[in-house]
Amino acid sequence: MKAILCTRFGAPDDLELADIADPVAGPGEVVVRIAAVGLNFFDTLLVAGKYQKKPPFPFSPGGEFAGTVESLGPGMTGFAAGDRVIGYCTYGAARERMAIDAQKLIGLPMALDFKRAAGLTITYGTGYHALVDRGELKSGETLAVLGAAGGVGLAAIELGKKLGARVIACASTDDKLALARLHGADEVVNYGRDDLRMALKQRGGDHGIDVIFDPVGASLSEAALRAIAWKGRHLVIGFAAGEIPRLPLNLTLLKGCDVRGVYFGEWVRLEPAQYKACISRLAHWAAKGELECHIDCVYPLPEMPQALKRLTQRTAMGKVIVEV
Numbered sequence: 001m002k003a004i005l006c007t008r009f010g011a012p013d014d015l016e017l018a019d020i021a022d023p024v025a026g027p028g029e030v031v032v033r034i035a036a037v038g039l040n041f042f043d044t045l046l047v048a049g050k051y052q053k054k055p056p057f058p059f060s061p062g063g064e065f066a067g068t069v070e071s072l073g074p075g076m077t078g079f080a081a082g083d084r085v086i087g088y089c090t091y092g093a094a095r096e097r098m099a100i101d102a103q104k105l106i107g108l109p110m111a112l113d114f115k116r117a118a119g120l121t122i123t124y125g126t127g128y129h130a131l132v133d134r135g136e137l138k139s140g141e142t143l144a145v146l147g148a149a150g151g152v153g154l155a156a157i158e159l160g161k162k163l164g165a166r167v168i169a170c171a172s173t174d175d176k177l178a179l180a181r182l183h184g185a186d187e188v189v190n191y192g193r194d195d196l197r198m199a200l201k202q203r204g205g206d207h208g209i210d211v212i213f214d215p216v217g218a219s220l221s222e223a224a225l226r227a228i229a230w231k232g233r234h235l236v237i238g239f240a241a242g243e244i245p246r247l248p249l250n251l252t253l254l255k256g257c258d259v260r261g262v263y264f265g266e267w268v269r270l271e272p273a274q275y276k277a278c279i280s281r282l283a284h285w286a287a288k289g290e291l292e293c294h295i296d297c298v299y300p301l302p303e304m305p306q307a308l309k310r311l312t313q314r315t316a317m318g319k320v321i322v323e324v
């Protein structure tokens with residue numbers, strides 16, 4: 001079968017398309033025929049050797065997928081050949097078939113196509129865990145989303161609206177903000193042009209911004225934090241801009257606010273029942289058309305390097321999908 005392999009840390013162009021042996025399902029595992037893989041910014045870090053986890057070589061990138069169960073390990077029950085599934089695996093999905101722990105799979109409604117479904121798990125799962133569990137976002141509160149047209153950013157806008165928040169989308173270009181508006185953003189800030197702190201202070205008014213969803217980092221984090229409300233929550237999602245900011249602690253004192261970390265992978269590992277219930281709910285909403293799962297573009301498996309470059313070059317708007 002065909003697989004994209006990372007044999008040494010480097011750039012997307014260092015990935016190789018290889019022929020490898022088909023996997024066999026071991027105890028507790030099933031083999032999934034992968035139909036589509038959802039790419040995430042952390043795939044680019046994983047391939048570059050800059051992610052917190054460093055898999056042994058050779059490995060395939062690809063942390064989330066949709067596909068069909070093909071075969072089952074000895075004594076396995078709970079799934080049958082032909083079942084449509086989605087899953088999160090950190091890495092390993094950019095190949096035609098993957099043997100995976102059946103506990104990691106979640107059934108997929110018929111109404112949701114593989115390409116939209118492939119980008120649901122990490123993106124919307126992170127958005128939901130961040131806004132509901134960590135951010136305690138309430139109806140009527142104001143939510144600012146940085147990197148608003150990225151994968152997790154768009155998901156946070158949609159989920160924020162679903163939770164009844166007033167959503168301010170913040171991004172670097174007007175095109176990205178137009179897409180954010182199409183996904184429900186009430187107001188927008190172009191931080192490529194305008195000062196983020198001043199723009200959020202103006203939109204937040206005397207009260208300020210209740211919840212900040214921050215997947216970008218660098219200087220934008222402190223700028224946003226300075227506009228937060230009393231008892232606001234600044235959600236640390238990631239550092240797509242490359243720099244991990246150091247925030248002045250006096251701001252948390254003055255605002256009586258919280259800076260809260262969000263780690264999707266550890267949530268999945270430590271609270272698997274909550275995670276699975278969440279993803280089933282999100283898949284149901286997506287199948288009913290209540291979540292967009294917006295696709296930026298679709299690449300065939302051999303073009304995985306080009307697909308990853310959409311993310312490293314900051315050009316993607318929504319999910320980049322690899323069709324297998």
Ligand SMILES: NC(=O)c1ccc[n+]([C@@H]2O[C@H](COP(=O)([O-])OP(=O)(O)OC[C@H]3O[C@@H](n4cnc5c(N)ncnc54)[C@H](OP(=O)(O)O)[C@@H]3O)[C@@H](O)[C@H]2O)c1
Nearest residue numbers: 040041147150151152171172215238239240241262263264
């Ligand atoms: N904590 C968790 O559990 C968790 C889960 C999922 C993702 N994440 C993190 O969240 C971040 C976003 O992930 P994603 O998959 O949504 O990524 P994405 O689709 O590539 O979106 C990232 C956004 O960041 C902004 N950005 C600013 N500087 C950038 C740069 N130098 N290169 C690329 N993008 C830049 C871009 O928006 P503008 O151009 O508008 O600034 C872009 O739309 C990543 O850091 C990722 O690791 C964390």
